[in-house]
Amino acid sequence: MLPVERHRFITEILSQRGRILVQEVAQLCRISLETARRDLAMLERRGILQRSHGGAVFAQHAAPEKAVVPSQIEQGESFRDRSNQSPDSKTRIAKHALQLINPGDCLLLDSSSSSWFLARQLPDIQLVVLTNSVHIIQTLAVKANVRVIGLGGEYSAKYEDFVGVLAEQMLKEFVINKLFFSCHGISHEGGIRESNEHHARLKQQMLLSSEHKILLADASKFGRRSFARICHYREIDTLITDHLEDEEFRQELAWSNVNVIEVAPLPLQKKTKNSRNGPFAAANN
Structure with a gap:
């Protein structure tokens, strides 16, 4: 996993859980503990998180990067x-x-x-x-x-x-x-x-x-x-x-x-006058 992919991954987890451990980062990203600590340090410098003993917490004032918010470019x-x-x-x-x-x-x-x-x-x-x-x-x-x-x-x-x-x-x-x-x-x-x-x-x-x-x-x-x-x-x-x-x-x-x-x-079926196609049709009435 490339550094930019790891940083996006860590940011997503923090935005959902609020916290993550250094050991979790290392295991999930398949990297060493030292590399995991460097990733957290870099994200802290960017204001994404705040490091704590053994891990990090999400910085409440920071929003996830736009690159990880699908709804903005759907x-x-x-x-x-x-x-x-x-x-x-x-x-x-x-x-x-x-x-x-x-x-x-x-x-x-x-x-x-x-x-x-x-x-x-x-x-x-x-x-x-x-x-x-x-x-x-x-x-x-x-x-x-x-x-x-x-x-x-x-x-x-x-x-x-x-x-x-x-x-x-x-x-x-x-x-x-x-x-x-x-x-x-x-x-x-x-x-x-x-x-x-x-x-x-x-x-x-x-x-x-x-x-x-x-x-x-x-x-x-x-x-x-x-x-x-x-x-x-x-x-x-x-x-x-x-x-x-x-x-x-x-x-x-x-x-x-x-x-x-x-x-x-399928064989053609005769439709009633008021019939509508689609499984959600009734919900749209």
């Missing part, structure tokens, strides 16, 4: 808005993704609405699920056989999830069988991208921590321009989508050894 649509987009496609994708899950798996679900649709479909079997999504935690809490581990960090009211260095650091402690995640946009020119750098960086760590990477992406994601790069599409193993019409891109994925699964549409 881009993209809220979780609620995304959950009301293409619900039929996301349901079909989620149901097909279930075929890749076995009892005893350790799963990682990102905070995308696509992963939330998958969480709603998960059977009550022996699973360990890690996630940074508040909605996924709430959805799985009622399943007695599913062990849920929440990734902490900086809370985003807009996205209703946790991001930041704390969440990234937690992921390094686990061996994860399968990652299910989504993105804001995907193309053969720009790769897989997200609407802001905080989610992109967290998903990069998710990819590093997982053995099998499965991207859930409905047709609206293809060709969409997005701000921050997550990865090249050759870094994933499987793409599950409802429709991929770009044959050139399909060939690119095949050359990159990406298994593309295109799910069939």
